[in-house]
Amino acid sequence: MLAAVRNNKSAAVLSRAMPFLFSATATATANTHPLFPSPHCQNPSPADRLPLPARRLPRFPAGTPRAPSLPLPPKRGMASLAVSAAAAAAAEVTHLTQREAAEIDEQLMGPLGFSVDQLMELAGLSVAEAVAEVYKLSEHARVLVICGPGNNGGDGLVAARHLHHFGYRPSVCYPKRTPKPLYSGLVTQLESLFIPFISAEDLLSDLSREFDIIVDAMFGFSFHGTPRPPFDDLIQRLVSLSVIENSDKKAAIVSVDIPSGWHVEEGVVDGGGIKPDMLVSLTAPKLCAKKFTGPHHFLGGRFVPPPIINKYGLQLPPYPGTSMCVRIGKAPSVDISSLRENYISPELLESQVKFDPFDQFLQWFDEAVSSGLREPNAMALTTVNKEGKPSSRMVLLKGVDKQGFVWYTNYGSRKAHDLSENPSAALLFYWNEMNRQVRVEGTVEKVPEEESDKYFHSRPRGSQLGAIVSKQSTVITGREVLQQAYKELEQKYSDGSLIPKPEYWGGYRLTPTLFEFWQGQQSRLHDRLQYSQREVDGSTAWHIERLSP
Numbered sequence: 001m002l003a004a005v006r007n008n009k010s011a012a013v014l015s016r017a018m019p020f021l022f023s024a025t026a027t028a029t030a031n032t033h034p035l036f037p038s039p040h041c042q043n044p045s046p047a048d049r050l051p052l053p054a055r056r057l058p059r060f061p062a063g064t065p066r067a068p069s070l071p072l073p074p075k076r077g078m079a080s081l082a083v084s085a086a087a088a089a090a091a092e093v094t095h096l097t098q099r100e101a102a103e104i105d106e107q108l109m110g111p112l113g114f115s116v117d118q119l120m121e122l123a124g125l126s127v128a129e130a131v132a133e134v135y136k137l138s139e140h141a142r143v144l145v146i147c148g149p150g151n152n153g154g155d156g157l158v159a160a161r162h163l164h165h166f167g168y169r170p171s172v173c174y175p176k177r178t179p180k181p182l183y184s185g186l187v188t189q190l191e192s193l194f195i196p197f198i199s200a201e202d203l204l205s206d207l208s209r210e211f212d213i214i215v216d217a218m219f220g221f222s223f224h225g226t227p228r229p230p231f232d233d234l235i236q237r238l239v240s241l242s243v244i245e246n247s248d249k250k251a252a253i254v255s256v257d258i259p260s261g262w263h264v265e266e267g268v269v270d271g272g273g274i275k276p277d278m279l280v281s282l283t284a285p286k287l288c289a290k291k292f293t294g295p296h297h298f299l300g301g302r303f304v305p306p307p308i309i310n311k312y313g314l315q316l317p318p319y320p321g322t323s324m325c326v327r328i329g330k331a332p333s334v335d336i337s338s339l340r341e342n343y344i345s346p347e348l349l350e351s352q353v354k355f356d357p358f359d360q361f362l363q364w365f366d367e368a369v370s371s372g373l374r375e376p377n378a379m380a381l382t383t384v385n386k387e388g389k390p391s392s393r394m395v396l397l398k399g400v401d402k403q404g405f406v407w408y409t410n411y412g413s414r415k416a417h418d419l420s421e422n423p424s425a426a427l428l429f430y431w432n433e434m435n436r437q438v439r440v441e442g443t444v445e446k447v448p449e450e451e452s453d454k455y456f457h458s459r460p461r462g463s464q465l466g467a468i469v470s471k472q473s474t475v476i477t478g479r480e481v482l483q484q485a486y487k488e489l490e491q492k493y494s495d496g497s498l499i500p501k502p503e504y505w506g507g508y509r510l511t512p513t514l515f516e517f518w519q520g521q522q523s524r525l526h527d528r529l530q531y532s533q534r535e536v537d538g539s540t541a542w543h544i545e546r547l548s549p
């Protein structure tokens with residue numbers, strides 16, 4: 001059993017152990033919602049949907065000692081942990097100009113004693129490892145590696161070989177072969193593994209029909225100008241792939257070092273260009289990587305020696321364990337398919353969870369978001385009226401920080417009636433694909449009027465009108481009643497004037513007194529860790545206990 005005691009001593013210990021955590025806390029502003037830049041509404045229109053939160057949890061570097069306890073935050077006004085660790089992590093890693101990248105290349109292969117084959121081998125291995133970390137073999141075995149004429153293409157040839165040995169089924173498209181022994185050797189190695197080579201002309205127009213993953217190894221940091229044939233057409237095919245919305249049917253694009261065709265420093269200049277799902281930066285990300293918005297950004301090339309690090313003042317993340325790649329910029333993303341496969345494996349252990357249940361919630365929430373779950377902020381809200389009669393419904397979480405969980409609704413609704421009679425409520429998040437559930441219980445109060453007002457006016461006008469039209473939970477004679485009322489309001493506010501927030505509409509905040517994190521396990525031996533509040537030495541502390549499944 002663990003207890004997190006709120007006292008100055010533990011805070012001091014924690015601040016010594018994790019100074020970065022403390023400085024982040026101090027710089028975050030109060031009243032910010034870490035998950036959401038601005039609050040949102042319940043039952044939104046598609047346009048009103050929650051944007052993927054930019055923030056990510058701070059990650060403890062491997063080997064960071066665990067603090068013995070974490071103090072509970074004061075109730076209100078405390079600086080929240082609303083730090084964007086994603087932004088912080090991305091900012092920490094150095095991004096290179098095209099010239100710096102070329103210079104580093106020269107120095108590695110000059111005074112620092114590396115050979116090109118060596119670096120290419122390490123680069124290609126990093127790419128294959130990163131691919132295998134994200135895309136499970138069981139569902140993504142068919143890989144097409146498109147190789148360009150330079151070293152970026154060479155990285156692709158090496159990656160194809162490693163992917164083959166990892167169990168994938170790579171094919172290679174290598175239209176402009178370089179007649180140097182290094183490259184012809186790599187080709188021979190692939191041929192001896194019976195890896196098929198496909199000409200650009202023989203590729204199907206719909207690459208997703210034949211392949212689950214396309215490795216884009218056409219151009220790296222020496223690219224300039226606009227792509228010449230046949231790469232112009234190949235890049236165009238990947239651009240068309242990028243716009244397919246149904247990700248189930250779309251092959252994933254993995255770009256090696258730089259999305260081919262992107263300007264090495266500016267990225268996509270005209271809004272077109274490949275939109276890779278994954279980018280494996282090599283040595284250090286190039287400036288264009290700042291424009292990468294896909295879910296998986298990795299760094300590969302675990303070979304940079306101190307002279308280079310010092311000379312260029314490189315900030316590079318540590319590589320975990322023996323890995324040749326490290327994820328940068330974002331929290332580890334959990335691939336939904338892999339979660340299904342791993343259904344039984346990840347255990348939820350007392351020694352692994354955060355001392356603070358808010359931090360634990362935010363970690364799981366981040367993982368749910370980065371797994372691509374639809375509306376991970378959907379939660380069942382249960383209220384109980386004064387007769388003890390419960391009622392549940394799904395609502396959308398619109399903000400969470402250490403002050404509590406916020407959602408918006410109509411103050412005339414049944415939940416509002418229940419809450420006016422009995423301010424206790426329960427929230428339930430269920431992330432089926434991750435086999436996880438979080439229960440939160442606590443007391444509820446309305447958010448300040450200004451907060452509701454601010455949020456109301458941040459919504460699309462259509463949603464604002466909808467909120468006025470719906471006298472939630474009252475009986476109406478038909479749908480046309482709503483449509484008619486909506487039309488009249490639309491007319492009334494057609495001049496674009498401010499739509500006043502109705503007084504019967506606003507937010508609630510649940511302040512938790514209990515959390516339970518549930519992780520499904522094999523043979524129903526599920527993990528259940530409960531956080532409840534206890535008095536320890538006159539202070540309130542979160543107390544973690546394991547419950548029997």
Ligand SMILES: NC(=O)C1=CN([C@@H]2O[C@H](COP(=O)(O)OP(=O)(O)OC[C@H]3O[C@@H](n4cnc5c(N)ncnc54)[C@H](O)[C@@H]3O)[C@@H](O)[C@H]2O)[C@@H](O)CC1
Nearest residue numbers: 119120123149150151152219220221222224226227228257
């Ligand atoms: N030290 C490093 O930095 C390492 C670099 N490696 C790889 O090497 C890459 C750089 O390799 P290179 O310098 O060979 O360059 P690239 O592989 O980026 O491309 C150069 C080739 O593309 C052609 N090309 C350039 N612009 C073109 C255009 N508009 N249309 C058609 N062809 C065009 C050039 O003629 C040349 O043949 C990196 O991006 C990375 O992938 C890795 O192999 C290992 C480590």
Ligand SMILES: [K+]
Nearest residue numbers: 216219256258
């Ligand atoms: K590339």
